[in-house]
Amino acid sequence: MSYNLLKGKTGIIFGALNNQSIAWKVAEKAYAEGARFVLTNTPIALRFGELNELAEATGSLVIPADATSLTDLEMLFAKSMEHFGGKIDFVLHSIGMSLNVRKDRPYDDLDYSFLMKTMDISAFSFHKMLQTAKKLDALNEWGSVVGLSYIAAQRTLFRYNDMADAKAALESIARSFGYIYGREKHVRINTISQSPTMTTAGSGVKGIDDLIDFTDRMSPLGNATAEECADYCVTLFSDLTRKVTMQNLYHDGGFSSMGMSERAMHTYSRSLNCEECREKLD
Numbered sequence: 476m477s478y479n480l481l482k483g484k485t486g487i488i489f490g491a492l493n494n495q496s497i498a499w500k501v502a503e504k505a506y507a508e509g510a511r512f513v514l515t516n517t518p519i520a521l522r523f524g525e526l527n528e529l530a531e532a533t534g535s536l537v538i539p540a541d542a543t544s545l546t547d548l549e550m551l552f553a554k555s556m557e558h559f560g561g562k563i564d565f566v567l568h569s570i571g572m573s574l575n576v577r578k579d580r581p582y583d584d585l586d587y588s589f590l591m592k593t594m595d596i597s598a599f600s601f602h603k604m605l606q607t608a609k610k611l612d613a614l615n616e617w618g619s620v621v622g623l624s625y626i627a628a629q630r631t632l633f634r635y636n637d638m639a640d641a642k643a644a645l646e647s648i649a650r651s652f653g654y655i656y657g658r659e660k661h662v663r664i665n666t667i668s669q670s671p672t673m674t675t676a677g678s679g680v681k682g683i684d685d686l687i688d689f690t691d692r693m694s695p696l697g698n699a700t701a702e703e704c705a706d707y708c709v710t711l712f713s714d715l716t717r718k719v720t721m722q723n724l725y726h727d728g729g730f731s732s733m734g735m736s737e738r739a740m741h742t743y744s745r746s747l748n749c750e751e752c753r754e755k756l757d
């Protein structure tokens with residue numbers, strides 16, 4: 476069901492790779508709610524992904540850009556404004572990548588050149604896009620910028636590795652830039668802390684299946700899906716959330732407030748009663 480929440484609004488959506496991507500679902504929902512937007516991703520993602528299909532379905536322009544490159548970002552914001560004939564109302568940062576995770580380097584044996592890349596791609600690109608947008612005065616008053624985060628920014632989750640540091644930085648950037656952009660231009664900046672979700676980036680974390688099962692058992696409402704995350708993004712881009720800014724907003728079915736649930740306890744005690752499982756636990 477759509478409510479025309481984004482009628483007349485224009486945006487830029489970073490990070491749709493394939494139809495599992497959270498950004499892909501956001502684009503579909505934003506389109507259904509009446510928005511027009513530019514889709515962007517790296518040239519290599521455009522070659523290997525399926526973005527043209529989404530562009531066709533939503534009548535969107537695709538502009539390649541590496542979100543770590545200031546030159547690319549300037550070109551992207553300038554071309555987007557030219558395309559829409561004016562400023563932009565919303566931006567989605569749905570970008571993450573860690574070579575340490577991909578190459579299975581544990582947190583106490585990080586490759587530091589990979590770490591720099593993790594931070595640049597997954598966190599500093601958020602600052603770069605905000606700074607570029609502000610310098611070009613590319614966002615309308617009461618515009619909305621959303622980045623996607625994960626609870627590993629606050630709590631240690633096995634195997635999330637250096638992405639935890641990147642998410643902590645991402646959330647901090649939302650607060651620090653949110654103050655300046657809010658004060659000067661009434662632009663709001665928030666992060667959504669999403670449940671683990673089976674996407675290309677998500678499946679890079681080894682054992683994601685078990686993590687998804689665990690968080691689902693722990694959350695009173697169950698894990699939030701990518702589609703549900705897209706619904707939440709739409710509300711944050713809409714005029715219904717104009718005074719929400721500088722927040723990290725949990726979208727996780729209640730997981731972030733839980734200690735232990737009945738369902739998880741049940742599974743844990745069953746595994747303690749099974750000899751083979753107990754050996755694995757020890």
Ligand SMILES: NC(=O)c1ccc[n+]([C@@H]2O[C@H](COP(=O)([O-])OP(=O)(O)OC[C@H]3O[C@@H](n4cnc5c(N)ncnc54)[C@H](O)[C@@H]3O)[C@@H](O)[C@H]2O)c1
Nearest residue numbers: 490492496497520542569570571623671672674675676677
């Ligand atoms: N999947 C999960 O479990 C989960 C949970 C919480 C938060 N998130 C976050 O959601 C966001 C989207 O990830 P996803 O799960 O949809 O996976 P995804 O793999 O579909 O999306 C990640 C995107 O980042 C893009 N990207 C990588 N390097 C880039 C660069 N230099 N410039 C521009 N784009 C670049 C990729 O091309 C890809 O489109 C990420 O920030 C991720 O950390 C994911």
